[in-house]
Amino acid sequence: MKINNCPSCLKPGHKTFCIPCRNKLFGGKNVNPVLLFSKPVYEQIVLEQGGKISISGVQPKHSVRLNGSTLELTEKGGEYIIKPQPKAIVNFAEQVPPNEHLTMQIASQIFKLNAAYNAVVFFGDTFEPCYLTKRFDKNSDGIKYQMEDFTQIAGKTEENEGVEYKYNLSYEEIAGILKEICSAYPVEVEKLFRIIIFNYLVNNGDAHAKNFSMISNTSFKDYLLSPFYDLLNTRIHYPKDAELALNLFKNAYETESYKINAHFLYEDFYQFGLKIGMRKNRVEKFLSDIISEYNEIENLTNNSFLSSDTKKLYLEYIRLNINKLTPR
Ligand SMILES: [Zn+2]
Structure with missing residues (x-):
């Protein structure tokens, strides 16, 4: 997949994050939407909720932080969460990350709803899309609200x-x-x-x-x-x-x-x-x-x-x- 639109606001004609999205998401840093690491290995989460299925419940989540202008996995102190596609227990599982990204963008851009900042990023080896969201429960000094x-x-x-x-x-x-x-x-x-x-x-x-x-x-x-x-x-x-x-x-x-x-x-x-x-x-x-x-x-x-x-x-x-x- 080639990037032709900003991977956050989807504005056409951008091979990477546009400047307003860089500012919102990464404090102005020129961050590459193609990650330098591969998809973390994770176990399939078996989710039984009395017949109800929650996609947010089946999706693996990982903590990510900025090191300079590079996104990297971290155990502690993550400023971002990434959500790769869930394993194929749902239809179009590989479409879950771009679906969440689009829906969040429709909410914020079109309906002016206060949605968490977000983007699509790609694992460098496979180019598989992955949803990224910026945590809003901490201030810039890492203090939790x-x-x-x-x-x-x-x-x-x-x-x-x-x-x-x-x-x-x-x-x-x-x-x-x-x-x-x-x-x-x-x-x-x-x-x-x-x-x-x-x-x-x-x-x-x-x-x-x-x-x-x-x-x-x-x-x-x-x-x-x-x-x-x-x-x-x-x-x-x-x-x-x-x-x-x-x-x-x-x-x-x-x-x-x-x-x-x-x-x-x-x-x-x-x-x-x-x-x-x-x-x-x-x-x-x-x-x-x-x-x-x-x-x-x-x-x-x-x-x-x-x-x-x-x-x-x-x-x-x-x-x-x-x-x-x-x-x-
Ligand atoms: Zn943008």
Whole structure:
């Protein structure tokens, strides 16, 4: 595979990272996206989660740091995490890293969602693509911010709730917890709403309660939603994946629309937005924004490192979901 687009923002005409991406990811250093090391050997992780499969759970992860302007594996003090493709227990396993990269870029570039900085890098010997993300839980001096995911905040563990513990919250309950612990709730709840409808748009069935976190740092006193991470179109890899990882509403509530159609439509998300305390005009605005960017998504997808078959599939699912999110 030849690199013709920036391996982070996908801007055409770049054989390596463009300057803005260099600054964001590597403090301005001219880092080669082709790694000097081979893919680390790892054992297949067998993942049993009571029938639910989490791609973030099956993906091997390794810590990486910058030594000068060279990325190298490290046991401690990594500033980056790399995620090679999982072994072939899912469809198109080799497409998992470019899928996550594209989905994260759509989130940040097109929808202005606060997603962790990320890129595709390549193992030097095989040129196999690998997902790289910059850690956001440490400052430049390596000091860790306080960060907790929503299973930790809600006190849910495998010991007390079994293997499906991270699926035992609804999005409405996550919003409820956010309201309790965050004084900036009116701002943060809009971010939560937008990422939930984004996940629906891109078929991310992996957005369970461990994939949402609150973070604190010294520049603000409050806990806020952390940057988003682990976003990818899971349906490409598991065609039968659920529409959403968690129930939308608490107490197994279903809208009239859902009772009739058995899948989520505009009406479900509209009611959800009102239930979590958002203003009607804001709910309407975000639902209208999420379906209005197809051309930009198509451009970015065509510039991505996905194979041409997977690009087609990715866009086909987006079109289906835009249709479902269109008010009737
Ligand atoms: Zn770039």
